[in-house]
Amino acid sequence: FRKMLREGKLDAQEIEVEVSAPKGGVEIMAPAGMEEMTNQLRDMFSNMASGKTSTRRVTVPEAQRLLTDDEAAKLVNEEEVRTLALERVQSGGIVFIDEIDKVAVRSGTQQGSDVSREGVQRDLLPLVEGSNVSTRYGVVKTDHILFIASGAFHLSKPSDLIPELQGRLPIRVELEALSAADLVRILQEPENALVRQYSALLASDGLTLHFTQDGVQRIAEIAQQVNERVENIGARRLHTVMERLLEEVAFVAPDGGTTALEVDAAYVDSRLKDLAQDEDLSRYIL
Template identity: 55%
Template sequence: MSNLTPREIVSELDKFIIGQSDAKRMVAIAMRNRWRRQQLPPELRDEIAPKNIIMMGPTGVGKTEIARRLAKLAGCPFFKVEATKFTEVGYVGRDVESMVRDLMEIGINLVRKEEMEKVKVKAEKHAEDALLDILLPSSKPKQPGMGFFNADEPAEQEVKPAADQSSTREKFRKMWREGKLDEREVEIEVTVQGGGVEIMSMPGMEDMGMQVNDMVSKMFPGKKKTRKVKIREAYDILIQQESDKLIDMDNVAELARERVEQGGILFLDEIDKIAGNQEGGGSANVSREGVQRDLLPVVEGCVVNTKYGMVKTDHILFISAGAFSYAKPSDLIPELQGRFPLRVELTSLDKDDFYRILTEPQNALTVQYKALLETEKLTIDFSREALEEVAFNAQKFNDETENIGARRLYTIMEKILSDLSFEAPDRSGDSIVIDKVYVQEQLQDVIEDRDLSRYIL
């Protein structure tokens, strides 16, 4: 990510997301600014705050997908949470600081995975040796004074078993590498979490609950348990165990904390639902404003206590999104508005966009369905006219019922292909071209019955 220019970031996003060029440009600039900030002297670097973003637009136009793809492209800790999950402190619901703890957990897993890759070769070697120890328990030559020893036995007989053992071990190693032992079963010791005690914390007191749970887990260490598994599975378990021995978790926590603080992204979805000017009573508006006030210090920059240490939120990038159909960004409290200086509006999708969504992205729905049915040896293909008909109907249903954007394509495609999906095992080896007439036949009942289309599509 550090080598990608804004133009290259947009180009990568174009592979998965159709349209919305303004939003792509804005998030690309925000990500590049993070790289630029890292190049500055430390005294100036700490003064530059992240440019948080509000994305506005109807559901199903790509707001969440832009943030998700951006995080995957950047390889940085990313966590998505709905703002409606939070409630004002003192009410039943999640504490706003919990999203920073969740982000830290994701950062730990991300760094741990990278560290495991670094020690992979050494872990595989150790795991192979451990596996051979299980297959062929070592029988060391007996020494005087250790266990039972017969002085009348010739000395060469004491050494011979070790030589035989070494030869047999290498034969087993060769058979294992050639895959001849994969189906054989062995017994292996695994660690299971002990205690099984989970302390539930009161709303707004997650810190205390987290600390008590951590203390209880240390009081009840993991127990050893013997499992009988196939050698291939045993090898994977041993690699995991050996990797854990080679990785310094204190170092992992330190690296993860730095990465979360300097490169973490928190995606706040449905932020419009906590804006004040909405349908509902006055008390509901008070509660929503309370959530905003709880969010404010986290967005502004504070220190959150996690089980891996204190995490500063000053330079975490916050990307928020909402339809803003009933509320406006100006309905948020002024302090929170000021912390989201960048605003971009995403446009609604039309039938041309739907057609492009069905054909251009690397993970297009047509590609997914072809691959799924190919597993049953059923080959399907879509004519251009068929996909144009799907796109036309998607726009039509969005206009006439509820506009759910590109998500409408999922329901329509599933309706069209439901019969084929059911019959696929019985039609192995067939090759089918889905044309415009087939699409119209499958959608005929919901096209004719408007009330039915509201429930099905």
């Protein structure tokens, strides 16, 4: 029997297994200052389902997975894991706030939306200063959590934030724009790099796509040029450039007219050079 199980001869058989019933998550909202009572109520409701089991009829491979997960869950002390996680996040946690410039109030302007932006900043202020935040895993103290905020600040500047928030974010770092060399690395090095994505996409239609090094370099240079002349949107420009470069190929590839294509510098120039030099066209197309 065990030999048949190991060889997979029983995979098509269905059996009944008894596994622990999943715990139902209960969300309880309470006013500030009652976090401890909220946690106690949440634990009480979650423990009501503990010890209950359910019977399921599944195939043998699925039963093996369910029983393995069930036994592994019994080896984990959830309370100990929760306590350790809270300690770590309170002592070495990092919170990254992206696009902080979207809540900055531009100097010299005062509109209805600016009032709500300032309200968001004031809501963030106690978190950055240090306060107790109620979560589903317990109360988190933010006194020793590192807060990092970033923003493009095209239409505003860091000094447009309220003074109290500026004082809680004292270290400012200005990043340089991405160079052509940076864009080349972005095109090639990530696991899901754009050149790999487009190669795999067109390979599904029977087209073998090969990017030469000078072709990748030329794509990066055109993306950098358009960023400098039109608007600097960083690596996002590579998506629009690649889409425009391979638009026609992707359209005709399912017809099977071409089985291989080499994307070199000459091919990139033939498709994008004139378009990239026309600022009006590149503003709306690239």
